[in-house]
Amino acid sequence: MIVVTAAGGQTGTAIVRALRERGEQVRAVVSRPRPRPELDALGAEVVVAELTQPQPWSDVLAGADAFYLIWPNFDPDEDEGATALFGEARRAGVPRVVYHSVLRPQARTMPHHAAKDRAEQALDTSGLAWRVLQPCAYAQNLDEQVAEAVRTGRLRSTWGLRTGQSLVDLADVAQAAAVLLTEDGLDGGTFEAVGPEALTAPRIAELIGERLGREVVAEDVVPRGDGVGGRDMAYAGRCRRLMFDHYRAHGFVGSPRVLTALLGRPPRSYADHLADVALAA
Incomplete structure (x- = not known):
C-alpha cells in the first residue's frame, strides 16, 4: 500500500494513476470530504485527512509500504508541516518516504523554494529511508495561456521573452515518482525531473504556431503585485511574484x-x- 497526499490535485492524481498502472494499491489522501470520481475510477482508497492535523496520521499511514508527500502549492506552513509528517511516518514505521520538492530548492529568493529546502533538510535528519523528486515547471502549467494564444494569436509570458524554462510533462513526473516509490537502490537520492529542452516564450509561441499553421507571437506581460487577502493568499501572491x-x-x-x-x-x-492538447480555435 502506497500513501499519496494532495491526491485530488493534478500532481497527486497523476501519481495515483501511474501507481495503479503498475498494479500498486494506493491510499489517496484528500483534504475535504467531497466526491472524488477521478480517484474512484482509478481504484484508489480515498481517505480524508488534514496535512496540518497530526492526530489521524497513524491510521492513514498504517500498513504503508511507502509514503509520497506532496504539499499544496504556495502554502506558508510547508516546512513545519512536512517536518511534522516526517515524524509521523517515522513513528508509523513507514519503510520509504518520497518528498515532492522542486528544482533548485536552494534558490531562496523564492519563499516556496526555501520552504522545500528546509523540508529536505528535515527529511535528511529524520531517521527515515528517503528519496526526493525535484521537478521543474510542468508543461501543463501553460495550457490556459496556450488556449488563449489559439484564440488571440498572442502567447502571454509572465517570465519575459529572453530566458528559458525546461518544461516537463506531468506524466513523466508521475512515472518518475512511481519509480522512486517502488524500486530499490535509490535511498538518499535527490532526483531532478526536467524536460529535454530550454524553451523561451518565443520558441513556445513558434511551436504553437506550427501546430496551428499560423503565426503566434509571444507577448511580455509583467505580473501584478504581491496579492491581497488573508495570510495564505498574501503569501501565495508574494511567492508567485518573486517566482x-x-x-x-x-x-x-x-x-x-x-x-x-x-x-x-x-x-x-x-x-x-502540444500534440495531446486540443488547439481548436
Missing part, C-alpha cells in the same frame, strides 16, 4: 539526464505535449 521575477532574470532550466535515467527513455518534449 516570475526569478524566472525573468535567470530562467528555470536544468538537465534532463536524471529523468531519462529514471524513466529509461528520454522525457517527452513540449511538442509532444
Whole structure:
C-alpha cells in the first residue's frame, strides 16, 4: 500500500494513476470530504485527512509500504508541516518516504523554494529511508495561456521573452515518482525531473504556431503585485511574484539526464505535449 497526499490535485492524481498502472494499491489522501470520481475510477482508497492535523496520521499511514508527500502549492506552513509528517511516518514505521520538492530548492529568493529546502533538510535528519523528486515547471502549467494564444494569436509570458524554462510533462513526473516509490537502490537520492529542452516564450509561441499553421507571437506581460487577502493568499501572491521575477532574470532550466535515467527513455518534449492538447480555435 502506497500513501499519496494532495491526491485530488493534478500532481497527486497523476501519481495515483501511474501507481495503479503498475498494479500498486494506493491510499489517496484528500483534504475535504467531497466526491472524488477521478480517484474512484482509478481504484484508489480515498481517505480524508488534514496535512496540518497530526492526530489521524497513524491510521492513514498504517500498513504503508511507502509514503509520497506532496504539499499544496504556495502554502506558508510547508516546512513545519512536512517536518511534522516526517515524524509521523517515522513513528508509523513507514519503510520509504518520497518528498515532492522542486528544482533548485536552494534558490531562496523564492519563499516556496526555501520552504522545500528546509523540508529536505528535515527529511535528511529524520531517521527515515528517503528519496526526493525535484521537478521543474510542468508543461501543463501553460495550457490556459496556450488556449488563449489559439484564440488571440498572442502567447502571454509572465517570465519575459529572453530566458528559458525546461518544461516537463506531468506524466513523466508521475512515472518518475512511481519509480522512486517502488524500486530499490535509490535511498538518499535527490532526483531532478526536467524536460529535454530550454524553451523561451518565443520558441513556445513558434511551436504553437506550427501546430496551428499560423503565426503566434509571444507577448511580455509583467505580473501584478504581491496579492491581497488573508495570510495564505498574501503569501501565495508574494511567492508567485518573486517566482516570475526569478524566472525573468535567470530562467528555470536544468538537465534532463536524471529523468531519462529514471524513466529509461528520454522525457517527452513540449511538442509532444502540444500534440495531446486540443488547439481548436
